[in-house]
Amino acid sequence: MHLPAILPWGAAEGFSKQMLLVILSVVIIATFFVLAARKQQLVPGKLQFAGEAAYGFVRNGIAKDIIGGKDFIKYVPLLFSLFFFILVNNIYGAIPVIQLPSFSHVGGAYVLAAIVYVTWIAIGIKKNGLKYFKLATVPSGVPVYILPIVIPIEIISNFLVRPVTHSLRLFATMLAGHLIVMIAGSGIEFLVMQENVLLKGASVLVLAGSLAMYMLEALIMALQAYVFTLLTAIYIEGALHADSH
Amino acid sequence: MKQLIISAASEAGSNPLVPNIWEMFVVLVGFAVLLYIVTKYVVPMFEKNFAERAEAIEGGIAKAEKAQAEATAALEEYKQQLTDARTEANRIREEARAEGAQILADLKDKAAAESARITAQAHAQIESERQAAVVSLRAEVGTLATTLANRIVGEALTDDARSARVVDRFLADLENQSAGAAK
Numbered sequence: 001m002h003l004p005a006i007l008p009w010g011a012a013e014g015f016s017k018q019m020l021l022v023i024l025s026v027v028i029i030a031t032f033f034v035l036a037a038r039k040q041q042l043v044p045g046k047l048q049f050a051g052e053a054a055y056g057f058v059r060n061g062i063a064k065d066i067i068g069g070k071d072f073i074k075y076v077p078l079l080f081s082l083f084f085f086i087l088v089n090n091i092y093g094a095i096p097v098i099q100l101p102s103f104s105h106v107g108g109a110y111v112l113a114a115i116v117y118v119t120w121i122a123i124g125i126k127k128n129g130l131k132y133f134k135l136a137t138v139p140s141g142v143p144v145y146i147l148p149i150v151i152p153i154e155i156i157s158n159f160l161v162r163p164v165t166h167s168l169r170l171f172a173t174m175l176a177g178h179l180i181v182m183i184a185g186s187g188i189e190f191l192v193m194q195e196n197v198l199l200k201g202a203s204v205l206v207l208a209g210s211l212a213m214y215m216l217e218a219l220i221m222a223l224q225a226y227v228f229t230l231l232t233a234i235y236i237e238g239a240l241h242a243d244s245h
Numbered sequence: 246m247k248q249l250i251i252s253a254a255s256e257a258g259s260n261p262l263v264p265n266i267w268e269m270f271v272v273l274v275g276f277a278v279l280l281y282i283v284t285k286y287v288v289p290m291f292e293k294n295f296a297e298r299a300e301a302i303e304g305g306i307a308k309a310e311k312a313q314a315e316a317t318a319a320l321e322e323y324k325q326q327l328t329d330a331r332t333e334a335n336r337i338r339e340e341a342r343a344e345g346a347q348i349l350a351d352l353k354d355k356a357a358a359e360s361a362r363i364t365a366q367a368h369a370q371i372e373s374e375r376q377a378a379v380v381s382l383r384a385e386v387g388t389l390a391t392t393l394a395n396r397i398v399g400e401a402l403t404d405d406a407r408s409a410r411v412v413d414r415f416l417a418d419l420e421n422q423s424a425g426a427a428k
Contacts, residue, residue, distance in 0.1 A: 019271040026275045030282045037290035040297070055291045073292070077284040085279055107264030108272035115276065168262075175261065 021102050025088040058083050058229065066233035067240065075236055078119065082112065083229040086170065090221035093178055101174040101221065113167030116232045124239030135242035166231060173224050177217035184210030387412040
């Protein structure tokens with residue numbers, strides 16, 4: 001289910017609305033935070049305060065709390081970029097004219113999940129050497145006779161299922177939200193077109209329901225950005241401290 | 246809208262899990278650019294400001310603590326100085342008092358000595374004057390008495406030794422009389 005491209009106009013393949021929105025999100029985020037961070041004052045202004053609050057949310061609320069230690073700061077740029085990239089691209093879905101969360105197309109979610117997948121495996125190897133794969137798949141304190149069952153489960157859950165769920169969770173929630181809003185819109189249009197007055201009136205119920213769904217979607221959009229970033233932080237932490245898990 | 250639904254339905258065969266490769270490319274490049282900007286500019290700037298702010302606050306606290314310590318030290322010093330000054334003042338006062346007493350005693354002594362000297366001198370003078378008066382009186386009274394007796398008795402009492410005896414006897418009687426009257 002892809003909308004026609006906007007360049008060339010109406011073509012099946014080409015430069016799509018999604019692509020424009022993704023590029024726009026990069027411009028929005030970069031501009032906002034560079035402006036907020038550029039004129040640094042000891043006593044912050046409104047813009048700087050907003051920027052610092054947003055930055056501090058990811059830095060302290062996610063990176064510091066989950067990864068901790070003294071080198072969590074190394075992972076703040078990745079987590080920060082992920083959170084706001086996903087947040088802005090999701091919130092598009094709640095903005096009336098735009099109304100298209102970028103991650104309702106699966107490609108973007110695959111890319112981000114792949115970046116995170118490569119990152120945490122690289123961190124794990126860098127930190128623990130090739131022994132990392134043993135640490136990540138052989139849980140300590142498990143009786144030897146259960147290991148033949150546990151090790152395949154660990155391999156599947158950590159190295160195969162994890163990136164899939166990581167990306168599909170984001171994609172599916174966005175697609176579902178997008179679909180619900182679209183279906184509600186179509187449903188209202190369909191009911192209003194009916195001859196029967198009662199059916200016409202029923203469109204009001206759908207409108208009320210779709211408003212509630214809209215609010216829920218807006219919440220989920222922000223929540224999914226948080227969840228994706230939080231899981232990234234948890235994966236990185238797990239790779240860093242594989243020997244203690 | 247109906248067309249859209251129809252087009253969506255006609256695409257139902259396409260799998261939503263199959264990505265558009267160009268969209269993936271755009272997301273990858275876009276995210277890479279964002280990550281670069283964030284790593285290069287945003288995070289260092291925020292961290293710098295956080296560090297500066299923490300330093301400013303901690304520096305301010307340290308400064309205030311230093312000022313507090315200095316103030317306490319100055320207060321202690323002033324208190325010490327005040328105590329010293331009070332002790333000093335007491336000492337000086339005590340000294341002055343002692344000195345005053347000393348001076349007073351000296352003066353008293355001196356005055357007493359002076360008065361004693363003056364008294365003694367007066368006594369001596371009186372004594373000497375009295376002696377002189379006695380001597381002159383004795384001579385004069387003797388001459389007078391002799392002259393008088395000479396006239397009365399008509400007898401020349403030229404014998405000096407005898408007349409001196411008579412005068413002495415007379416004077417001794419006179420002194421005895423006056424001493425008896427004084428008693």
